[in-house]
Amino acid sequence: MISRFIIPCIAAIFIAATAMAKETITVGITPTGVPFTFVDAATQKPTGAMVDLATAIAADIGADVQFQINAFPALIPALTTGKINLISASMFVTAKRQEIIDFSIPVYAYGEAMFVAAGDSNDYTIDQLKGQDVGAQIGSTYADALQALGVFGQVKLYDSIADMMRDVVLGRIKAGFGDRPIVAYQISRNPKLGVRLVGGYRPLNEGKVALAVAKNNSQLLNEVNTSIAKFEKNGELAKILSKYGL
Structure with missing residues (x-):
């Protein structure tokens, strides 16, 4: 027969163990956001400045971290539906996004870059591309800005x-x-990509990068x-950013 004194002790131990269990923060990242978030080819593990930052934040608040890879346009829906707890990617703070999610203190700022084929030596302006077809990443702040210009085919x-x-x-x-840091990093690491940055290009938008929660x-x-x-x-933030050339 179990002593009536043992049962309360077991209950107390269970409650203490539960209290000490770490919270797990599920962080949404993208696989192609070099150098902010990407999957290391050698280890097949998430890496990048925003991955390191999220890992450091989790450790600082005493939580475990788990990364979930999403396409960029799927990050906000994943956050608002509770599939992830935190977005840590190259996401700009915008008024439109602030209607849906909450952003942290900004951690970095940059604008977009224009790139062309490596064999094209022209440093184009926007006006010089009138009637031409161009590309932008879906969900990016500058995609709408480029379309609104009404310049391109x-x-x-x-x-x-x-x-x-x-x-x-x-x-x-x-x-x-x-995104300029992403494009520049990819070109510097792989000259065989066949593209180059257009010199002298002035970005339409310069945004602030922050983490986001529901x-x-x-x-x-x-x-x-x-x-x-x-x-x-x-100095930890500067150390993390400088590791990835930011």
Whole structure:
């Protein structure tokens, strides 16, 4: 017969163990957002500046982290439906997005770049591409801005920058527009891509990159902001960004 004194002890141990169990934060990333988020070819594991930052934030707040790979346009739906708890990718803060999700303190800022085939030596301006077909990444802030100009024959939308680069090389579009750090990193690491950055291009939009949580998750947002502020002060954020040339 189990002693009536043992049962409360077992219950107390179980409650203590449950209390000590770490929370797991599921973080949404993209596989093609080099150098912010991507899958390392050698290890097949998520890596990049925003992956490292999310990992550091989770450790700072005493949580485990699990990464979920999504196409960029699927990140916000995954967050709002509870499939992920946090977005840590190359996502700009915009008023439209702020209606749906909440952003953290910004951690980086940049604009888009224009790229053309490597054999094309012209450093085009927007006006010089009048009537030409160009490409932009679906869901990006500058895709709408490019379409609104009414200059191009067509602004084709792509799921990935890699697909856009392929169409530039094949001559299906004259130029592509992508996040400058991502495009520059990919070109520097793989000169055989067959594309180059257009010199002197001035971006239509310069945005601020931040992490994001669902509207009803103010506790996680506060924890993330506290960690970011701490990392800005102690140099950890700069260290993470510089590791990836940012």
